[in-house]
Amino acid sequence: MPGAPGPGRPRTAELERIRRGLRRRAVVARRRVRRVARRSASRAVHAWRSSLQVRIGAITMVVAGTVVIIVSLVLFSQIRDQLLGVKRQAAVDQAQAGVLYAQDEITGIATGDASSVRATLDRTVNALLQRGGAAGDFDVVMTYRSGGREVPGASRAFIYQALPEDLRADVDAGNQSYRYDEIPDAVGEPRASLVVGGPVQGDTAGTEEIELYYVFPLTQEAESLSLIRNTVVISGLALTLFVVGIGVLVTRLVVDPVRRAAGTAQRLAEGQLEERMTVRGEDDLARLATSFNAMADSLQRQITQLEGLSQLQQRFTSDVSHELRTPLTTVQMAADVLHEARGDFPVHVARSAELLKGELDRFEGLLTDLLEISRYDAGAAELDAEPTDLGALVARVAAGMYSLAERHGCELGVDRPEEDVIAEVDARRVERVLRNLVGNAIEHGAGRPVEITLAANRSAAAVTVRDHGVGLSSADAQHVFDRFWRADPSRVRSVGGSGLGLSISLEDARLHGGWLQVWGQPGAGAQFRLTLPLTAGGDLTSSPLPLRPMVIRRQGAPS
Amino acid sequence: MNGSDQRRMGPVPPTAPQNGPSRGRVLVVDDDAALAEMLGIVLRREGYEPAFVSDGNRALGVFQQTRPDLVLLDLMLPGRNGLQICQDIRTQSTVPIVMLTAKGDTIDVVQGLEAGADDYVTKPFKPVELVARVRAQLRRGETGQAESLAIGDVQIDVPAHQVTRDGVPVALTPLEFDLLVALARKPRQVFTRELLLEQVWGYRHAADTRLVNVHVQRLRAKIEKDPEKPEVVLTVRGVGYKAGPP
Secondary structure, three states: OOOOOOOOOOOHHHHHHHHHHHHHHHHHHHHHHHHHHHHHHHHHHHHHHHOHHHHHHHHHHHHHHHHHHHHHHHHHHHHHHHHHHHHHHHHHHHHHHHHHHHHHHOOOHHHOOHHHHHHHHHHHHHHHHHHOOOOOOOEEEEEEEEOOEEEEEEOOOOHHHHOOHHHHHHHHOOOOEEEEEEEEOOOOOEEEEEEEEEEEOOOOOOOOEEEEEEEEEOHHHHHHHHHHHHHHHHHHHHHHHHHHHHHHHHHHHHHHHHHHHHHHHHHHHOOOOOOOOOOOOOOHHHHHHHHHHHHHHHHHHHHHHHHHHHHHHHHHHHHHHHHHHHHHHHHHHHHHHHHHOHHHOOHHHHHHHHHHHHHHHHHHHHHHHHHHHHHHHOOOOOOOOEEEEHHHHHHHHHHHHHHHHHHOOOOEEEEOOOOOOEEEEOHHHHHHHHHHHHHHHHHHOOOOOEEEEEEEOOOEEEEEEEEOOOOOOHHHHHHOOOOOOOOOOOOOOOOOOOOOHHHHHHHHHHHOOOEEEEEEEOOOEEEEEEEEEOOOOOOOOOOOOOOOOOOOOOOOOOO | OOOHHHHOOOOOOOOOOOOOOOOOEEEEEOOOHHHHHHHHHHHHHOOOEEEEEOOHHHHHHHHHHHOOOEEEEEOOOOOOOHHHHHHHHHHHOOOOEEEEEOOOOHHHHHHHHHOOOOEEEEOOOOHHHHHHHHHHHHHOOOOOOOOEEEEOOEEEEOOOOEEEEOOEEEOOOHHHHHHHHHHHHOOOOOEEHHHHHHHHHOOOOOOOOHHHHHHHHHHHHHHOOOOOOOOOEEEEOOOEEEEOOO
16 A cells, blocks of 8 residues: 555554545446446447347347256256166165174174174174175264163264264164265265165164164265266357357348348438339248338339429419410500590499409409419429518518508507517518518408517517407417408408418418417407528527417507 | 509509600510500500510510610510520620519529519519619619719729729629619618619619619629629628628
8 A cells, every 4th residue: 555654653644545545436436337337238228229139139048048947957957866866776775785784793792892892893894895785985884872872883984973863863763764965085075975874683672772874975976967067057058049149140130131121211211212122032021122112113103293293283383374474464554554544434434444453453463372372382482581680671561551551540550679680581471471461450450559569589580460450269260371261251351362361471481480370369359470580491499479469458449 | 462552543653745755765575466565555655665576586686676775575485585585685785674574483583683684574564563664774874973983993983884993894784883883872871672672773662672682693793803702792681782991
């Protein structure tokens, strides 16, 4: 440790510093670990969600792993039982034979003293060891108990002490029995062993009891089992990996074409209509590719057809425009000439000239609007946006509408911020929208004031046009932008509208990426709000002005 | 849009006597016989002397014969179309050209103006409207006291109708010339497009600011060293244009 305190009193500050440093390092390390863990977890979740291959690989691994583990366990326990069963049978047989032999050997043991008893036991044990058996290596223990005193005779050290208690109890009860237990070997290391014990019937029934125990070390069996276990584990792992590998491979075979199809579909969606999949073979994937290509063909055909129709519509609009407008110009000029000369005509002819001129104007307005809306329908409308001062534009619209307002006895108010409101808009279209809104407001305003308000925030500008006329019901408000819709069919119209004005205004607003909305309440008037992004192509999230007027103002203002 | 303004039956503008001296020759290039005749009637009534050609291929020849003071040009014609005729005429003359167009689409109007037209009228139009445009275009160049103006290294000799940059003469159409003079006369003022429309084109009601945009571009192409970075006609964002420093 750097800066270890010298001998004597440890410098507490130094220690504290080191401790703090360590703690800090631990915190940093913990944080890093947590961060890495979180990152890899999120990566794993992402892989799980996004890759079919990962998912199938993982599922295969879990399923195959479970199956392999169960099979291995069953297999292993079967083998073990078999192996140990054979050993046990041999051991028990040998022990029985040993017991019979011992019975003959110990005849008259009770008559001798303690040392002769010991000698008899040792002799018998050695003889038993010499006899050998079919169950492999073994050791033997004999015990002689008489009147609470026990004399053991064992072929090897440590064994007598390690005999399992419950086995001894069993043998005491006069049964032949066996146990698996850890018995120390010649150097005292515990070894898994099979211990078989049985009572030896002495020739004299009485207080003495003789027991014989065989100890068979299971070393060989343990080695065999360990070998088998390793084999089972390794082959299980290999099998699992193999199955997972096959799963991933098969998935890959399926997923790859699907991914290719997805890529192709994406390119198709991006407008590369020529994009097709390659068809290989006659399998399901080939069928997928074939139907995909058929779909793409059909899409391409339809899109091309629609494009053709749209172009046809545009050309038609343009042609109709030209073909209708030329004669209309002639007729209108002629009507104008007649109209100007109407003083020279008899009254009924003069009146006819007036009607002709008026209706021609109306016809012209209708035609213009129809062509405009069909341009929108054909998708031929283009935004010609450039920075425009909306304040000046609003003022200009209001100025143009004063004479109409005057004729309706209506007051036209403009409220706009002092600073300029510069927005990238198509001035021609915005002016058209506002003229239309103001014209409508004046017409439906019942002679009450009409207010135009302009406001802007950082990203959007809004103009509201408020009237205090008969107002709109919410049902009306839903239809107000419909083509040729009229709030009250019986109303006399003084503004020569075509019934398309608001529909065109709505399209104009949409072309800017803006909103045109209406609020209305029967008896409280109506308010239209045009909201436009300040930059062309900008997104609108909110409007600087509320759609619903804050205060419903005084109704019966003198006009 | 809804034509409410035009519906009012305003007073008839004063008409010149039919048999007075001609106020100018107008060449009408239009294939529609009825419209051409009607245009003739209106023009004659206003004291202009109309000439007609209905075939686009013959238009340039008739133009050279009649030497009109103004051309009324329909954009859709059999044979050579209006845009091509416009370019043909511009190679020979700076005569004012007013297009008659049936298409109000931006692209058509801009194409026409870029081909060299000074102004346009969208069909259907009123006689008053047409006559106002014709009159405004013909009035060009009538005014001019002895004055000399300068913006940057561009010199303008107003009575002589001559513009030079660094001593090299620059050929401008009368409309471009008027546009430049209007800006140069009030070097500090920022002109809105509407104001320029009124002063240069003679529009009373703000009509179409594309006219101004296209002609400013054309003017810049002729007099600026680098039209991408103008120094003579400057853009004032959101408002309009002004002259560069003298």
